[in-house]
Amino acid sequence: MSLTVRISIREDNDPRYMNLDSSTLGRVNAYVRAEMSDANIHQWYALFERILALAGFDEAVIIDGACCSAFNETRPPHLVKETISRNGLLDLLPVSHQPSLSNRL
Numbered sequence: 524m525s526l527t528v529r530i531s532i533r534e535d536n537d538p539r540y541m542n543l544d545s546s547t548l549g550r551v552n553a554y555v556r557a558e559m560s561d562a563n564i565h566q567w568y569a570l571f572e573r574i575l576a577l578a579g580f581d582e583a584v585i586i587d588g589a590c591c592s593a594f595n596e597t598r599p600p601h602l603v604k605e606t607i608s609r610n611g612l613l614d615l616l617p618v619s620h621q622p623s624l625s626n627r628l
Contacts, residue, residue, distance in 0.1 A: 553577040
């Protein structure tokens with residue numbers, strides 16, 4: 524099966540499209556086309572990250588959004604713990620800032 528993702532991001536005054544505040548975004552006309560038939564989850568997230576960047580989101584905001592989506596109270600705690608452990612995410616924090624996962628989740 525072939526799966527091609529096509530996304531167009533544009534800013535204009537056409538009422539058929541979402542009107543974005545040009546003072547915060549500027550004029551944007553972008554088109555993304557990607558063949559995603561054999562894409563893995565990391566490639567999908569890379570595509571979404573690129574789309575968010577084209578829409579004017581700052582890299583720090585994209586990272587924050589991804590973390591909030593992945594690590595929130597609606598996720599099963601055991602999956603959050605496994606993901607944090609498997610990806611060595613606590614190693615990114617100084618020891619003094621590392622929480623005890625057994626106490627928090």
